[in-house]
Amino acid sequence: MTQTTTEKAKILIIDDEEVVIDSCLQILKGGAFEIQTASNGSAGLQKVEVFQPDLVFVDLKMPGISGFEVLEKVHALDSTIVVVVITGFATVSSAVDAMKKGAYDFLPKPFTPDEFRLITRRSVERRRLMLEAIALRREKELLREQFASIVSHELKAPLSAVQQNLFALEFELEKAMTEDQKGKFERIKTRIGDMLKLINSWLRVIRVDINQLKVGFKPLSVADPINAAIENLATLAQRKGIQINFELRDLPQINGDSLSLSEVFINIIGNALKYSPDFSSVTIAAQAEDKLVKVLVRDEGIGIPSEDLPHVFDGFYRGKSGQEAAAGHGIGLAVAHQIVQAHDGAVSVESTPGKGTTFIVCLPILNV
């Protein structure tokens, strides 16, 4: 998948002085390089298209099109090609300009063989790393998609069928079962239910590609993802007799991704429900404050001890004390944190053990 080290690096040298070209060829002789040359910018650019070099050396001062223009045009063709500019003596400012325009390094004339070899080595390595990063990113994306599909079909669907049949069996045998047998069913259903929740949690996490998130941002009201989250958690809230109160006040729009923000609120409000006693209430308040939309999720639950507070958003962390929570929330809060950060927002938590916990999500208001 990535370039093997036995492949020759391709180098193009563009310089109007034959002397420079000859000495470069001489210095690199015997190395694992495939080298082509050109005596002016236009010829050089033509060669770039055909030869597809890894590295281009270009003299800044040439008749015809300048080295700067060559630099620009090479990167327009392929931004991963490494360009090193050869500058005249005492023109460091041109070199700095070139680097600001995308050149990787500069080589002032006259240069020693060692200087030339060193720059060549570093530049070739740089290209190799860039191509490797691109390949790895692509691979990761493919794996992520495949993993989501595999988890859904090979793990979740069969488990779902198992649980459905368990429900059916319990329903049929309800009247004939002893208390002990009912207990067995409850235990099995609970464990399978936990596994399903964990799988769902993982699927939601996999689906969020943090790097691509900003690309899909649209103006929206934070009330939408909050309402979606509340709807998602309605059954759980009902089962525990917990009242969810949602107060919103003058909400200006933010720029973001509705689906991943729903994920954030599913995790935070879900967390509030899990750690709340039955028949308590969870309050969500959203309002504008300075340049931010601030959302507070307050519960009346057991709270989080101060020593656990700084770790709440670490992946895999689940507080040592307190009630058993359904599996999966360790990951959820860590992802929620990443998503909020991708929105240029911040999430924090305050808690009083025994009294309750408040999660605070701040998101910047959209500047129209």
Added chain:
Amino acid sequence: MTKKLLMIDDDPDFVAGIKAILASGDFEVDVAYNPKDGLRALEAKQYDLLLLDIMMGRGAEGIMIARKLRKNPKLREMPVLIMTGMREQIAFLFPGEPVHPRFVDVDELVEKPVEPKVLLEKVNTLIQTAEAKKAEK
């Protein structure tokens, strides 16, 4: 009167579980394990309710059926219980629409697996609601 139900879902074990629960009510349940057979069944017989797996196969093939129902004036009136693996997948497939898009006149979304009492309650309610709507016309 026995109500006629059609279930379209590609997982035979899951279907068996649902059928077992529905057996306790006054229902006659036909099954189609793929969209093509499902559409054929809908054309051949009049059903009081459709149970539809929206995420059939690898490409959410159930959506195709839902769209066909929407376009057919007669089938539109039939209530549909939409079954999904994950509620959010609906939002994923219909970006911009609320989490419960109305495919047909009377429908509802449930997540798999479905608890027996919930299943029976929703099936009965959907059938009653659809019948009431039809009576209004």
